[in-house]
Amino acid sequence: MGMIASKLISMRQAVAEHVPSGSMVLMGAQLEQMIPFAAGHEIIRQGRRDLTLVGPISDILFDQMIGAGCVSRVMAAWIGNASAGMGYCFRRAVEKSIPRAIETVDHTNLTIALALHAAAMGVPFMPTYTTLGSDLLKRNGNLREFSSPVNEERLVAVRALRPDVAILHVQRADASGNAHLWGNLGVAIDGARASRKVIVVAEEIVAHEVIASDPNRTLLPGFLVTAVVHDPWGAHPSPVQGYYGRDHAFFHEYHDQTRELDGFERWVKLWVAEVPSRAAYLKQLGDSRADNLRVREHALSVPVDFGF
Amino acid sequence: MGMIASKLISMRQAVAEHVPSGSMVLMGAQLEQMIPFAAGHEIIRQGRRDLTLVGPISDILFDQMIGAGCVSRVMAAWIGNASAGMGYCFRRAVEKSIPRAIETVDHTNLTIALALHAAAMGVPFMPTYTTLGSDLLKRNGNLREFSSPVNEERLVAVRALRPDVAILHVQRADASGNAHLWGNLGVAIDGARASRKVIVVAEEIVAHEVIASDPNRTLLPGFLVTAVVHDPWGAHPSPVQGYYGRDHAFFHEYHDQTRELDGFERWVKLWVAEVPSRAAYLKQLGDSRADNLRVREHALSVPVDFGF
């Protein structure tokens, strides 16, 4: 292959260099799969402020970052705890400005996907019918009603959204950022293409030949990727198909333990502040808990032939 | 799996039932790969008329169907012979109305892709910058300039295009139409989703389990597929990655032999009219010619694990 330099750096360095305070950050692109918790926790540890978080269904990572005071704005379709409903930190921030006030820009799954798609396609907006008649259309300035230029219909223009950085957790990547992601893709492809920078966090770093053996599975061309981080188990407690399952109990425990502010403060100290790395996090999680999440029955895809 | 009936039928039946005269037909979605020649030849044999052909780079299949008098309109970005440039039947039709006059709606690769994308997305148009300033914009009524509803830019609205039927050649499919296609995808996905019916022509029919072992490679959900045809070598002389190569000489021979009208008439008699099936076509092609196109060096993709 060509002379492409390795983009492999540590999570600490990736956050230090590519996620400054004030950034617009896309996370949780694959919805409940492969949420980049390790990256979010490092962002909390490095004390980032005034972030705008972007994602469809953000699950508890957004709640944690809001609770830690990193966030001034959320643009998402759903903010909570996919196992238990409410996210208490999100509620405290919106309802009581604790630890700080945040702005919420309410999207739907489709409008957030279209906002990223527009940016990925290099155009200022995408047309859609969704949100017509809803209060989301009235309250979200990135949604604007207009008349179709080709017929008599009313449509909504979803303005293109260009995050500063997308953080994607994937199964495997080469050192140049060519990544293989499988399972449900959510808004990962458009989200990465829409963003100015892309950080890929991989369970495994593999040779370029593994990626090039199946170029249809390449998530996005490597030249779009800014940094590659090797951080196994970096998505726990969310699942990584083929690597580990979802730690459902963890989501319920978080829910129960963060109902009150002091509970969250204990939680974030225990699981984030005093845990310097993902390796240390795993140690705290304990072997038996991790073992219970490992793959019990492998299910390999039937290969395809690229030969000629 | 559920109680899904087999959609497997013969090419003859597929064309008889799903490609009536007057249809708008999408073919050649994967550009120079996997052009559905077998289907096009069956359409010629069944004497279809007044078809509108839709495709990005149509290569010589469109030229053949135009020469055979099946076509009244072409909506494409490029109509010719990818090996040799010009398509003589296309030229005769446009310049001299031989065998009949045809209308040409000139697109670019991007505008034809966007027209299908709009229909696949279920919206009336897609916005783009391409064709601004060109004569294509002036002459193609499906391209319309408009002002962006979200900023001050001038844009082109590409009107959604909904073919009556898409005919796609793929490597493997199950009997319900869940297909695996690999290599360059062209406009296959959007083209199929944009169309009212989809005919999948496969090199191999496989068990549903093969498809479901790798759902990320499924071209489109099986419920969008109307019919499945098993027709090995149905794409010759175009290539099918992992199955056979491109018969470059065939494209040059076609070019040389169809320069004049009587030459085309001899060609279409020899290779289409008097060849009742793909099996007969292959016999005429000859074993040694086919053998030369077979895969010499296999290159299997590295599998992925969907287990948990």
Added chain:
Amino acid sequence: MVAAAAREIHDGELVFVGMRLPMIAFVVAKRTHAPGAVGLFENGVIRDTPASELLYTMGDPPNLLKASYCGDMLSVMSLLQQGRVNVGFLGAAEVDRFGNLNTTWGSRNGQQIRLPGSGGACDIASLSQRTVVLLEHNRLRLVSRVGHITSPGNGTGNGWRREQGLPLRSGPSAIITTMGVLRFGEDGEAYLASVHPGMSVEDVLSDTGWTLRVADDLAVTPEPDSTELAVIRKIDPNRFWTKS
């Protein structure tokens, strides 16, 4: 409630499933009267067969294994926008007499509380041919007018959806509660179509936040038959999801 939801799925239909109760309803439908139904999930998954385990989220690994299709969100949402999806299931904090849904702002003890938001609910309510809402029946959930339209139902009545520009073939079809099934009249307003076995009309009316109309031919919701019950008990043996 689950059996009633299952009966909203017809054979061969495309179903936006969601999680928990509707997921169980989808499995019941697949295993009884609708074997050809297909399940769509907005994360990008399409299944001809139910997952091998009960799911907590649509991204749980069993939902991806042996799926027929895995793609991105737009690959599924675009089918919705094309009008191909027959029925979508939704939950809600509040539903009103015209079937409008609120999942953005609630109230508890007179105080505004922020809920998670739309997710895909607004998209499903806007674009699927039929929308079926499942929720607990009480006056705080079934209200005269939702405080915030997260997901549009019939707005202010008949004709409203068309005025807004929503697809002609779309809109609320049923509200299935813990007490009965509500459907929609020509004027776009909900009425009580059936009460669940053991529930009285009076209880339903007093637990509804507006003067609910009652169908002339009010029925009793059919009990789950033995096949349906067997499937439900197999999926949810501890009756965690299917208490009522």
Added chain:
Amino acid sequence: MVAAAAREIHDGELVFVGMRLPMIAFVVAKRTHAPGAVGLFENGVIRDTPASELLYTMGDPPNLLKASYCGDMLSVMSLLQQGRVNVGFLGAAEVDRFGNLNTTWGSRNGQQIRLPGSGGACDIASLSQRTVVLLEHNRLRLVSRVGHITSPGNGTGNGWRREQGLPLRSGPSAIITTMGVLRFGEDGEAYLASVHPGMSVEDVLSDTGWTLRVADDLAVTPEPDSTELAVIRKIDPNRFWTKS
């Protein structure tokens, strides 16, 4: 001609390659001064390495094997529309003094002949940061005004692209012919920047269909150096594609 085209590619750039001459130019650039250049193909293929064999079409099997990425047309075209593509190569039946291209309608012996059309040429000319045109140099190909603008160059001069709404950072960069290299002035009109070794300025001017301006610092196009020549000869040993 090929070596001159190769030099239009800078290291690390994204290149819309096309077939034949530009493909060879891409390989030459990769193997000499631009090892980090990436090749994009509108059928959906992206390569960090050149294909193992010379290609007739971008869909030839060697172009897919060991590609870094295979997707659909929009997955590549969208990168173009985002403005990320540095340089795109195009051929043409006709190019005019403002770099506008025609590949739709030609003429032969005074008769109109229908050509294949745009393909991706209009998209590349509209959206890539720099467009480089390769063609044979004669008065029928280099004309004062093309009969049909398939792919926009500078239209009628400076400012025209902006007026049309085309991206600010886009437009024709060079026309490389069998006789020399033309570049574009501030006013958007082409001028002769260099003549190939052995060609006279007079011959170039008399073979151009308009009064071609000549650069004050007119150069002679550098000959391919030995490394470039070695790569060219290895790819095209019979000089089928690289006669000149």
